Amino acid sequence: MRTRVPTTLLAVTALFGLAACGSSTDTAAPAEAAKPVVVASTDVYGSIATAVGGDLVEVRSIIDSPSADPHEYEATPADAAAVARAAIVVKNGGGYDSFADRLVASAGTNPTVIDAVTLSGLEGAEEETHAGESPEEHAEHAHGEFNEHVWYDLGTVRTVANQLATDLGAKDAAHAATYTANAQAFGADLDALQQKVDAIKATHDGQAIAVTEPVPLYLTDAAGLRNITPEAFSEAVEEGNDPAAAVLAETLQVVPTAKVVVSNSQTESASTQEVERAATAANVPVVPFSETLPDGVDSYVAWQTGQLDALTGALNRAA
Numbered sequence: 001m002r003t004r005v006p007t008t009l010l011a012v013t014a015l016f017g018l019a020a021c022g023s024s025t026d027t028a029a030p031a032e033a034a035k036p037v038v039v040a041s042t043d044v045y046g047s048i049a050t051a052v053g054g055d056l057v058e059v060r061s062i063i064d065s066p067s068a069d070p071h072e073y074e075a076t077p078a079d080a081a082a083v084a085r086a087a088i089v090v091k092n093g094g095g096y097d098s099f100a101d102r103l104v105a106s107a108g109t110n111p112t113v114i115d116a117v118t119l120s121g122l123e124g125a126e127e128e129t130h131a132g133e134s135p136e137e138h139a140e141h142a143h144g145e146f147n148e149h150v151w152y153d154l155g156t157v158r159t160v161a162n163q164l165a166t167d168l169g170a171k172d173a174a175h176a177a178t179y180t181a182n183a184q185a186f187g188a189d190l191d192a193l194q195q196k197v198d199a200i201k202a203t204h205d206g207q208a209i210a211v212t213e214p215v216p217l218y219l220t221d222a223a224g225l226r227n228i229t230p231e232a233f234s235e236a237v238e239e240g241n242d243p244a245a246a247v248l249a250e251t252l253q254v255v256p257t258a259k260v261v262v263s264n265s266q267t268e269s270a271s272t273q274e275v276e277r278a279a280t281a282a283n284v285p286v287v288p289f290s291e292t293l294p295d296g297v298d299s300y301v302a303w304q305t306g307q308l309d310a311l312t313g314a315l316n317r318a319a
Contacts, residue, residue, distance in 0.1 A: 035056065035057055035058045036053070036056070036057045036058070036087040036088065036168055036171045036172050037057070037058045037059075037060070037082075037085045037086045037087050037088075038053060038057050038058070038059045038060070038086065038087065038088045038089075038090060038164070038168075039059075039060050039061075039062065039082050039083050039085075039086040039088070039089050039090070039111075040059065040060070040061045040062065040089075040090045040091075041061075041062055041063065041070065041089075041090065041091040041092060041097035041099070041100040042061060042062070042063040042064075042070060042092070042097065042291075042292050043061035043063065043064040043292055043293045043298075044092075044151045044291075044292055044293060044300060045061070045090040045091070045092070045116070045151070045160070046059050046060070046061030046064070046090075047061075047293060047298060047299055047300040047303075048090070048157065048160055048161050048164065048186070048300055049088075049090055049164055050298075051161065051182060051183075051185075051186045051189075051299070051300065051301075052161050052164040052165050052168065052179055052182045052183050052186060053164070053168055053179065053182070054178070054182055056168075056172065056175050056178065056179070057168065057172075060082045062075070062079050062082070062099070062100070062103075063097075063292060064292075064293075065292070066265075066266050066290060066292055066293070066294055066295060067266075068292070069266070069267065069291075070092075070096055070097045070099070070291070070292075071096070071240075073097075073099050074099070075099050075102065075103055079099075079103060080103060080106070080107070083100075083103040083104060083107045083109075083111070084107050084108075084109055085109075086107075086109070086111040087111055087112065087171045088111055088112045088113075088114060088164070088167050088168065088171070089103075089104055089111045089112070089113050089114070090113075090114045090116070090160065090164065091113065091114070091115055091116070092115075092116050092117060092148065092149075092150065092151065093115035093116055093117035093118055093148070093150075094117035094125070094146060094148030094150070095148060096117075096148040096149070112167050112170075112171075114160060114163050114164065114167065116150050116151065116156055116159075116160050117146075117148060117150055119156065119159045119160060119163060120150045120153060120155075120156040120159065121156075121159075122146075122150065122153065122156065122218075124145065124146040125146065125150075127145070127146065147214050147217055147218065149214065149215045149216070149217075149218065149291070150218065151300075152215065152216050152217070152218040152219040153218035153219070153222075154190050154193055154194055154197070154219075154222070156218075157190060157300065158186075158187055158190050161183045161186050161187065161190075162183050162187075164179070164183065165179040165180045165182065165183035186301075189301040190301070192301075192305075193301065193304050193305065193308065196305070196308040196309070196312065197219065197222050197223045197308065198223075199312070200223040200224070200225070200308070200311065200312055200315065201222070201223050201224035203315070203316075203319075204223070204224065204225065204259070204315045204319070205224035206224060206225075206226055207224075207225055207226065207259045207315065208225075208226050208227075208228045208257060208258045208259055209225045209226065209227055209228070209258050209259060209260045209261070209262055210227070210228055210229045210251070210254060210255050210258040210260075210261045210262070210275070210279075210284075211227055211229050211234055211261070211262045211263075212229075212234065212237055212261070212262070212263045212264050212267075212272040212275055212276075213234050213237050213238045213264040213267065214234050214235075214238060215238075215264050215289060215291055216262050216289040216307075219304075219308075220262065220311075223311075225260075228254050228257065228258060229251060229254065230247055230250050230251050230254070232244070232247045233247050233248065233250070233251040233271070236271075237264075237267070237269060237271060237272060240269075242269070242270070242271055243271050248271055248274065251275060252274065252275065252278045255275055255278045255279050255282060255284060256278070256279075256282035256284060258279070258284055259284070259285075259314075259315055259318040259319075260284065260285050260286075260287055260311065260314045260315055260318060261275065261276065261279040261284055261285070261286045261287070262286075262287050262288075262289055262311070263275075263276060263286055263287070263288050263289070264288075264289065264290070264291065265288035265289065265290045265294075266290050266291050266292070267291075284318070285314035285317060285318055287307075287310050287311050287314045288310075289307055290303075290307075
């Protein structure tokens with residue numbers, strides 16, 4: 001069973017106090033300070049910032065390990081120091097990475113904030129901004145109502161990249177044209193990913209899949225794949241809860257009828273293990289998808305290429 005522990009605003013404020021003590025060396029290198037600093041909540045958005053900014057920007061991803069869960073993450077003094085230096089902060093939003101909201105609120109430096117959920121224009125995204133709610137209240141409110149994993153929507157990723165180019169150009173006008181060109185090149189790479197999605201749809205449109213969590217659904221929906229997982233199962237797993245026995249039983253019944261099971265490789269519970277065992281017993285391929293970049297991968301495009309190729313191969317074998 002997974003649990004998610006909120007971090008209080010008071011704790012983050014204390015981190016800024018710690019970060020301020022002994023941070024005098026952060027300004028010792030004028031050449032580094034001249035670069036716009038982009039802080040991303042996860043390495044997914046950090047990799048997009050790197051694609052757009054290249055060597056002209058300094059990018060720091062707060063979460064850069066597959067072992068970390070953004071819902072549980074507790075900010076560190078190093079995170080606080082990074083946000084205090086940031087010209088731009090890129091976050092997912094939608095209650096997914098509320099630690100970033102707390103860090104920005106406590107920084108007192110007013111960086112430009114890029115919120116992927118807000119930019120997405122996806123159905124339900126506009127309801128993800130709730131005036132007067134704390135980050136913890138918002139995160140609790142948001143789950144189960146909106147799929148916040150918007151980095152699996154290629155249109156949203158393109159919009160984030162273009163917004164980064166615009167905002168970096170505003171911070172560093174001398175290189176604005178380069179940022180725009182980099183975003184366009186990244187967009188061409190996204191076009192290649194979209195072709196892979198379209199190829200899956202052309203061959204496998206309407207075929208059934210099961211998922212352990214709703215993480216990849218924007219991408220699998222775009223590929224025409226039909227999710228047959230009971231919603232109560234994937235929602236319970238995402239919240240770190242054990243599904244009710246009846247819900248688990250229903251899920252285990254549908255697994256053998258799926259062409260593929262897509263699992264979240266970064267979170268595992270007794271229930272998801274049982275689903276994977278049922279898939280293996282029924283000769284249904286299990287394809288792992290992740291929430292952040294795998295070890296050894298630093299490119300959004302390379303990451304998604306690998307996952308789409310694995311999904312395509314599994315679907316073709318199951319055909």
